[in-house]
Structures are given as C-alpha cells and as structure tokens.
Amino acid sequence: MENDVKGVLIDATTLQKRIKELGQEISKDYKGRNLLLICVLKGAVLFMADLAQNITIPLEMDFMDVTSYGNSTQSSGEVRILKDLSSSIENKDLLIVEDIVDSGLTLSYLIKLFKNRGVKSIKVCSLLEKPARRIAKVDIDYIGFQVPDEFVVGYGLDFAEKYRNLPYIGVLKEEIYQ
Numbered sequence: 001m002e003n004d005v006k007g008v009l010i011d012a013t014t015l016q017k018r019i020k021e022l023g024q025e026i027s028k029d030y031k032g033r034n035l036l037l038i039c040v041l042k043g044a045v046l047f048m049a050d051l052a053q054n055i056t057i058p059l060e061m062d063f064m065d066v067t068s069y070g071n072s073t074q075s076s077g078e079v080r081i082l083k084d085l086s087s088s089i090e091n092k093d094l095l096i097v098e099d100i101v102d103s104g105l106t107l108s109y110l111i112k113l114f115k116n117r118g119v120k121s122i123k124v125c126s127l128l129e130k131p132a133r134r135i136a137k138v139d140i141d142y143i144g145f146q147v148p149d150e151f152v153v154g155y156g157l158d159f160a161e162k163y164r165n166l167p168y169i170g171v172l173k174e175e176i177y178q
C-alpha cells in the first residue's frame with residue numbers, strides 16, 4: 001500500500017496540530033449553540049473522529065453517506081444518497097464535516113438539501129480543499145489545508161476504496177490510477 005504512494009503531502013503530526021486548532025476555533029464559535037456535526041461518509045470519518053475529540057463544547061453527531069465518484073478519479077457530477085441522516089436537523093446549528101472539497105458538487109448538493117429541512121444555520125469544515133477544480137461555488141468556513149491538483153489519498157481519502165487507513169495525506173503514483 002505504501003509503495004503506491006509517491007510522497008507524503010501532509011504528515012500525521014501536521015494533521016493533528018491543525019485539527020487541534022480547528023477544534024479550538026469551533027469550540028469558541030459555537031459556544032451556547034446547538035452544534036450538530038454531520039460527517040459525510042466515508043471520506044470524512046477519520047477527520048470527524050479526531051476533530052470531535054478536539055471540540056470542548058457539547059455537540060451531537062450524525063452521519064450521511066453520499067457518493068459521486070464511484071471508482072473513477074473524476075466526479076460524475078451526480079450525487080447519490082446511500083444513507084440519510086438518522087435524526088431531525090430542525091433548529092440545529094449544522095457543521096458539515098468533509099475530508100475534501102474538489103469540484104464542490106457534493107457539498108453544494110448537501111447544503112441545498114439541508115436548507116430545506118428547517119435548520120438554524122449551516123457551515124462547512126473541510127480538512128482539505130483543492131481550489132484548482134472547483135465547479136460549484138461553495139463557501140468553506142473552516143479549512144485545514146489547501147492542496148495542489150494531484151490525486152491525494154489517506155486519512156479517509158480513497159482511490160477505489162483503498163488507502164483510507166493511511167495516517168497521513170499522500171500523493172498517489174500516476175501508474176496506479178491511469
């Protein structure tokens with residue numbers, strides 16, 4: 001698995017340091033509010049778990065499973081719901097937790113969907129953003145790192161469902177996905 005990676009883009013220590021900062025910022029901003037973290041499965045699962053442990057105010061968690069990539073390296077542009085939220089989001093202050101915003105299509109689809117369900121507020125926290133390939137305009141309120149236009153895997157991010165368990169963000173060798 002490690003042999004398929006060309007190099008480490010963000011190592012585990014750097015990831016955890018930034019996640020701690022994000023957690024502190026979110027704890028301050030959401031004090032006294034109805035914070036509900038929404039994890040966008042499956043990519044955001046590791047980030048969500050670490051982020052939540054760095055948030056020091058009461059919160060709830062829910063999970064939404066959507067997919068737009070399948071086994072391809074390019075977004076199909078069509079987002080499918082594989083699992084919806086399990087609780088009502090009425091009057092909640094939603095914070096959508098993503099691993100990466102690339103075209104922005106997944107996020108803009110989710111924001112539109114949640115806005116129709118009577119939420120109090122919606123914000124977005126993404127560990128990574130890849131500005132080079134944005135199609136849909138979306139505001140990201142909390143960003144961990146900007147990444148270049150390369151195929152990144154690890155720490156939740158997959159290629160064909162593999163590499164999610166790497167503890168760092170790495171760049172995949174071209175020959176793996178070409």
Ligand code: PRP
Pocket residue numbers: 040041042043044066067068069070075098099100101102103104105106107158
């Ligand atoms: C990936 C990633 C984001 C989304 C970002 O999910 O985890 O959710 O794509 O891409 P976009 O901005 O171009 O929409 P994917 O659909 O691969 O599902 P997964 O999280 O289960 O891997």
Ligand code: MN
Pocket residue numbers: 040041042043044066
């Ligand atoms: Mn995802």
Ligand code: MG
Pocket residue numbers: 043069158
């Ligand atoms: Mg994926």
